Amino acid sequence: MPELPSSSELLVAGGDERIRPLAGQRCNKYGISPGPATASVEFSSSTASHISADAFAAVESLRARLCNAPGEAAMHALYQQEFSRIRSGFFELCGLQQAEHAGTGWIVAESGTDAHFSAVRLAALRFRQPFRIVMPEFIETGRAVCDTLRKPNGVDGATVADIVEVRLRNADGSLRSIGEIDRDFHTAALVALAQDIPVLLIRADESKTGCRAPSADLLHMLVKAAPERVAVLIDACQLRISRGSLRGYLVNNYMVALTASKFFAAPSFCGALMVPPAWRAGLEEITRADACSQPSPNPGLLARWEAGLHTMQQYFAIPAALRQLLIARFGQAVHAAIQACPGFDLLARSAGVAANANTQDADAGDVNAATLFAFRVRRVAPSRHLTSLEMEQAYRTLQQSRHANGSSYLLGQPVACGSQDFQRTQCLRISLSATMVIELSRLPPEEAVTWLDQQVMTCLQTLKAIVDQQSS
Known part of the structure; x- marks a missing residue:
């Protein structure tokens, strides 16, 4: 019988130091421990969240099945079977069992960054020459993405020709117009095309601060003009898109990078690349190459995907109207709390929605609604935005404090946003997770919206008090 670590240890296995508990502590650098938490109110799904008790129970059941395998070889076979089950469950949940999606594939990835690299490998196989990546600026997608996209892609040792970043925000953090962004893309x-360089376009849906750009219309126009020379990757690693949008992207032959570790609150390092049927030849070539390298199974990745799928199934079992009500109320609560906190400035969150008919939502109540909001913090007197160090201190203090109601509050970690006074300033993110929607759906609707209003307000007012104390 194979030996496996405990379920908590399994959930951080096969990742990196970002998800493992810090030395001598229960939590990792994000303030998350490898197990359920009961005393924290988490608006931190833009970065990381604790696994729910229900999802943790599903992981324990998976671990028991793996441990009951009669040997290592049997466990390896069972590992593949379990991932096939998760893939089938995800495809069924997203409506990808329809005939038009036959042949859609996925490449399991340890993270959204690794999913980007798989997309680059596929693009290299398609173009068979160096190509240019045009994408939103790295501060909106992830700094690690930059280094990953520039790695040799395994096709004749070639690398990406170059990368062009397009700014989504102005220097003051305000959102650029979708027209300006589209023009730069x-x-x-x-x-690139005039220089006979193929192009991989990357659309953020949505970025770290809630942007969706470039527009779907621009993607459609460029692909239609040069279908053999232009490819598209959708960065949906927050997975805050509807199932209808996911299907629409795949119908348009766009690759889609996603994770189950943001909105759906699986532990970090839980990604995949969705591959349209038109890319099958490249997918098969990559699969053969990876099979020859004989990578060892990653039970930790399997456990994290089990948690993610379990949460997805619970979330989509909630009546659509109730999901829509709770998501809309969250947005209202955030706007009310920001207005009640002088010095907190909400950033505009979306430069463009899916404009192509094929990417519109087909599921009633399953909408691309706002579940992530970014905001900046400034001191009122004298008026100036917090420095990066001050923002980090306020973020950590909120995370480590316990409010009078017995709860601690978590927000998404600070990220860079625009530039002010000749330096990058930071913003924080407050976001809703599927786990919170599931928990709220078990309450009477009136009680659920009251709780949501109170907790969002308490979280931001507590942060405001911390900032004011730092200023004194």
Whole structure:
């Protein structure tokens, strides 16, 4: 019988130091421990959340099945069977069992960054020459993505020709217009094509601060003009898109990078790349190459995906109207709390929605609604935005404090946003998770919305008090 670590240890296995508990502590650098938590109110799904008790029970059942395998070889076979089950469950949940999606594949990835790299490998196989990546700026997608996209992609040792970043925000953090963003994407793509350089376009849906760009119309226009020379990757690693949008992207032959570790609150390092049927030849080539390298199974990744799928199934079992009510109320609660906290400035969150008919939502109540909001914090007198160090201190203090009601509050970690006074300033993120929606759905609706209003307000007012204390 194979030996496996405990379920808590399994949930951080096969990741990196970011998800393992810090030395001598229960939590990792995100303030998350490898197990359920009962005393924290978590608006931190833009970064990381604790696993729910229900999802943890599903992981324990999975671990028991793996431990009951009669030997290592049997456990390896069972590992593959369990991932096939998770894939089938995810595809069924997203409506990808329909004939038009036959042949859709996925490449399991340890993270959203690794899913991006798989997309680069596929693009390299398609283009068979160096190509240009045009994408939103790295501060909106993840700094690790930059280094990963520039790695050799395994096709004749070639690398990406170059990467063009397009700014989504102005220097003051305000959102650029979708017209301006589209213009920069369009220009970069046309310059590359004029030089006989193929292009991989990356659309954020949505970015770290809630942006969706470039527009779906621009993607459609560029692909239609040069279908053999332009490919598209959708960065949906927050997985705050509807199932209808996911299906629409795949119908348009766009690859989609996603994770189950943000909105659906699985532990970090739980990603996948969705591959449309038109990319099957490249997918098969990558699969053969990876099979030859004989990578060892990653039970930790399997456990994290088990947690993610379990949460997805619970979430989509909630009546659509109730999901929509709770998501809308969260947005209202955030706006009310921001207005009640002088010095907190909400950032505009979306430069463009899915404009192409094929990417519109087909599921009633399953909408691309706002579940992530970014905001900046400034001192009122004298008026200035918090420095990066001050923002980090306020974020950590909130995370480590316990409010009078017995709860601790978690927000998404600070991220760079625009530039002010010749330096990058930071913003924090407050976001809703599927886990919180599931928990609220078990309450009477009136009680659920009251709780949501109170907790969002308490969280931000507590942060405000911390900032004011730092200023004194």
